[in-house]
Amino acid sequence: MSVFDNKKVIIIGDRDGIPAPAIEECLKDLNTEVIFSSTECFV
16 A cells, blocks of 8 residues: 555656656556656746
């Protein structure tokens, strides 16, 4: 059981840090629903 079970998630990744697809891949097996996923550039 995880704190992410049956939750909806918004992912905002960083271009120079951890991109959103990498975070999304980590959450894939945790029974979550990704509502929005984007990688932004914060300069």
